[in-house]
Amino acid sequence: MAFNDIPVDTLKRKINELKRFLSISLSISNAHTVDFYTRDVWSTFMCVNPEEVLCAVSSTQNSMRAIEDKENTTFGFCNASKKLVDISALLRAAKAHCLPGLGVCMQLEDLMQNLRLMTGDTTAGQSSDKAVTPDEFMNCKKAHEVQAMSEVVASLAKYCRVKQVIDVGSGKGYLCSYLSMRFNLQVFGIDSSSTNTHGAQERNRKLKKFSKAYQKPNKATRKQTLDSEDTSIQHSRNFENSDGIRNFITEEKESFEARADSSALSKQVTNDLSASDNAGECPLDLNDSDSGSSFLSMLSLDVTEDISPRVNHSQLSLEEREKRKRENLERKAREGRGNIRDDGLFSPLTSYVTAETELKTLITELEDAVLVGLHTCGDLAPSTLRMFGAKQELRAVCSVGCCYHLLSEEFDHDRQGCVDGVCGFPVSQYLKAQECFCGRNARMSACLALERVSAGGGLPMESLFYRAVLHVILRDHYDCFKSEKRVGNVYSKASSFVDYVRRALKKLDLDDTKLSDSDIQSYHEHYSPRMNEMVAFNMLKVILAPCIEGLILLDRLCYLKEQDNVSHSALVQLFDPLQSPRCYAVVGIKESTV
Structure with a gap:
């Protein structure tokens, strides 16, 4: 079945329509x-009242209909x-x-259906009801994105x-961990920050403990089914929980020790993970009887390990002690190597990558990959697409960018941020030929979240107002008001x-x-x-x-459609913009070499 992505000619026509609107x-x-007050921005751009703008923006009467400009106007601007x-x-x-108005995006459901039909799989990409959702170990926003x-x-x-x-740009490894555990994929996370990669390694260690802990109560449950209900009740009375961690009483009650270890460890791991997720908006509910089994069900077999019964160290033979010591040292040595895959979890790597980076040198075991x-x-998103186009071993790409204000622009006169003359915008030859340019302030504005503001999120207007009036004071009383110091x-x-x-003023080293x-106060x-005026303009x-x-x-x-080796490409909305404003993914697939 053909992939129903938008034809390149139609795409270019839509780009032209958008460019014409933005040119005005x-x-x-x-x-x-x-500069709002120092340059009298409102009078420079507006011939309407602020109240008229605010009323129109908040009104629901502006329904989609044909745009009919008044005489001598274009899109509402006087010619x-x-x-x-x-x-x-x-x-x-x-x-x-x-x-959405341009009609250039593929629906997520259509993309998934295309992929299922082309693979002959009617279940691919569908979540199992029994599979854990990632909000068990990350906050709600990140869980929504990762899933x-x-x-x-x-x-x-x-x-x-x-x-x-x-x-690429794996950060703390949220997506990497979930892809590896949920879908049994071998994932390499590359980030330029050693702090992020080291943090990701520590996070994986905790997740590994988490998976082991939940294996224990499952085994204990199987053992307990052979016992009577009265015996279970009697055993449960042998435990104290003064500080939230149950204590082991006798060797005969190993199953209950496993449950205690699991509860304490899961609390510890959940606290550790939620702390790194800004206090975990979606914490793991340890009182949910299904939470343990659901987390375990998502783990690939090579992540979970068989938990052997607890044996008193003094009961081991000298030969067995030496063997375990040797195995422990070997395990620690493996975990200390940055490029070695750790029991099915992903491999975090620290490196700055570009389209010219030799991935097979960085990842010695690299095969064909997504x-x-x-x-x-910023520029990492377009660099990811360039890397995809340049590396034959990269068979598909799914890229969601952010921080547009950090993009470098080729046709910016200052050319700030471009590395070796390679800039982040424009990346396509079509817009390069037109010398397309946005400007940093416009790219900064592109980061604003319309859906959140429309839902009542609001803008930090008082702080913006303070800053604009401060600029007037700097103009009136200090010679360095144009200083770039923040x-x-x-x-x-x-x-x-x-x-x-x-x-x-003190921050700017001014008297x-x-x-x-x-x-x-008189300025205020x-x-x-x-x-x-500022509220309406913003x-x-x-x-x-x-x-x-x-x-x-x-x-x-x-850019993807310009590449000869890319057979399918589309722009897809992956996320709910209220939860994740940067919600669009650029997806590309190369021609099969089989």
Whole structure:
């Protein structure tokens, strides 16, 4: 069956439509909030009132319909003055030029169905009710992302008939661990931060203990079925739980010792893992009788190990003691080697990779593999696609990028961030030929989350307002107000606007004695009535954010379609944008060599 991805000619036409819209509206996104009052941004771009904008944005009357510009206007902007005169026209245009409005994305269900039909597997990618969800050892947001992406990656691996996965920018190894345990894939996680890779190794060690601990109560349960209910009750009375850890009483009650060890260890591991996940929004419920078996059911056989009965060390022969000591030393030596796979869990590697990196040198046991990246920052996302195109052993790719403000742009006059002349945007030859350019402020705006703001998430308007008024003070009283030195997170520590300004001036190494408290407060009182201008303007930035993100992602999709060795490519929404705003994945598959 053919893969129903969007034809390249249709994609280029949609890109042209989006570029035309952004050529008119991008100036709003490129206006810096810091300069809002010093450059009178509102009057520069707007011929409507702030209240009119806020009312239109919050209204539900702007339904999708044909865009009919008024005479001498384009998308609500006056052709002569280039100012916005029709807010409703702009909102309709923004809806029509975001990814859903352009109709360029493949539905996740369609992608999975395509992969299942092409592999002849009607169950591939479908989660088992008995399989544990990853929220047992990570927070809700990460669990949502890992579960959705792992299903796609596992289906890609099955379609390409590969058993290896390379996760670029693997971080703490959430996705790697789940892919390995849930789908029995050999996963190599590559991250440039040694702190992340070392942390991932420690995390794997804890997960391994977790899996062992849950094997013990299962064995104990099987043993207990041979005993009477009265005997079980009598045994249970032999345990104390003063500090949450049950104590072993007699050698005859090994099954209960196993249960105690499991409870204590699972609490310890859950606490350790949740701490690294910002206090674990979805903690493991140890009171759930199914939680243990469900976690164990997800583990691949090479992760779980048979737990031998406890034997008193003094009862072992000298030969057996030496044997166990030798085996323990060998195990520790294996775990100390960075490139050695540890009992079925993934292998974390520390390395900075580019499209030119020889993966077979980095990973000596590399075979054909699927390349993945979950929220790879800045230029790493396009570099992942370039790597996929350049390496024949990489059979498929699934890449979700983030941090668009960290992208380097080829046609930025400053050319900051480009490595050896290779930049993150644009990556496709089609947009390179047009010298497509966004701008850092626009890329920063692309990181805004429209769905969250629409759901009441709001924006940190007071802190933005403080910063913009501070810039006025710097202009009026200090010669270095254009300094690039950052103020930093002063707002969170300040008790008032006056306190904020004084802290900021000290951070900038400026003399704050030049201004009295009343002088500083007078600025706040002067600009407070105009705060609604900033609120309205930033809401327009939020509205335009999905369009800028769309251009960046369509450029990446276009790049894949330009590659002769890529047979299928698509842009797919993997995540719920309320839980994970950077929710789109670029998926590519190479022609089979079989």
